[in-house]
Amino acid sequence: MPQHPAPPESRRDDPAENSARGFAWAVPLMRAGYAGRGLVYLLVGGASLWSIWHGGSAEGTGEAMGRLQGALGTAILLLIALGMAAYAIWRAVDSIWDLEDYGNSPKGLIARAGMITTGLVHLGLSGLAITVLLGRSEGLGKTELVNRLLASPGGQAAAGIAGALTLGAGGYYLHKAWSEGYRDHMQGNPATLHLNLVLKAGMAAHGVVIAIIGFLMMQAAAYASSHEAGGIGTAFNWLQDKTYGQILVTFLCIGLLGFSLVCFVNAAWCIVPKADDRGLQTLKDMLNS
Template sequence: MEISVPTQSFQWTLPIMRAGYAGRGIVYVVVAGLSLWAIFRGGEAEGTGSAFSTLTGAPFGWVLLALIVLGMAAYAIWRVLDAAMDLEDYGTDAKGLIARAGMVVTGLIHGAIGVLAVSLIIGASRSGGGIEQAVAAVLQMPGGRWIIAFAAICTLGASLYYLQKALRRTYRDKLRASHFTRNWDWAMRAGVASQGVVVGVIGGFLAMAALRADSAQAGGMGQAFDWLGQQPFGQALVILLCLGLLGFAFFCLVNAGYRIIPRIAEPGTESLGELLKRKARAAT
């Protein structure tokens, strides 16, 4: 017998979700915004760590870093709660369990971003190269190359997930219908697609690190910008990607305010996807 749990039982998780998505949005605003500023001043796009380091010397930079720490902590907690309580109703079949496991991994990754911001706030020295240093440590373990290869497959899978999400616009089913979400759908779609591109490049780096057993092949967002910059019309590609990541920041902020959580939402809440399908049927 299935036990129905009142939506009010989970209402306390909503502020955590909102803070988490807002913090995630701030991270992408900082990285993409500072990268565009650096490019326009003749410099190069920055990765997450470099962008955070830049904030330490900026007016009110510590405030932004503190907000990022709080936001990343909230997002990590939210993802773990979401997976444990199945707040988005993925279920307990194989597909649902994989989706919920992915939430936990995503939460841990964003928790690590928060730790990076904390280290800068307290003035801890950073001796390593982030992903590269972590990959080097894993490669020294028994079966390390296989672990990195598995991580590469998962990362490339996440990239395909974002790209198909943008192509099919399935994110609409998670957003509450409103005049605002309908009018800004194009920006959110571009943002989700851009995130897919960045994650795909990072997954490619991990795959090369596994194939060559060389941690120097791995890299994060900064290395993704560098690689794109070396391609034909590289600077234009990097600028377009940064603009797209601002779109992803916008997507995160919209989620903070309009995301539908199935086990919390009031009965009859209409999603953006449902609204557009209804209007399409009415027009035919």
């Protein structure tokens, strides 16, 4: 029988190769998380545009989830709950083991800390989907949570810090859209190449929403009132009151549909440096070649 040559020592002992094999299990978790995240923004953007088209107003995450009825609605809510839980776990794993290779520099540590915060937010969305599934969504809302935070000792300062961090996260997404930093961890292929402008617009729209939420949280902390603090729905309401608000909200909803596409593209083609094949070509490399 022919003898197959043993793998070269350099490859067998390559720490990068060993690391990729050791964390390969995290890749399906990441893909499930991004798919669930895409479902959330597809639901919010789609339901809001439908409501606007029929003379209503844009809706927040809880309201959009509440629209889901019947067997199909139950299935979608279950997928969202599982996907958001997977995304929360993925962000914790990613941060602890630095699977996206941000490093231990101050900038890298801030990015990794932000992953934990993002994971907690999406774990909350998983819980929201479960409460809607159980028919207990009445009385839930970020405004109520902010009220409780403001009433606790040191709550006003904590709300201000949380708002500043959220505002910073919005700025990060806007910078990522402007610099096209999302290309660094995205596989280069004809699909991602032709969707680049849509991905850029979707990332920017998400940054705008997050920045508005952060600004409103800081405002609530400054005035010790949660009247305008909340989530996506509150951001829509705040923007709606501005000049040409309905037009701005409509464009923002379209942008969130674009961000849902960003999530689905990541679910299919995101590259995890410490868990994927090191030979995969990124979209950045493809565009620069």
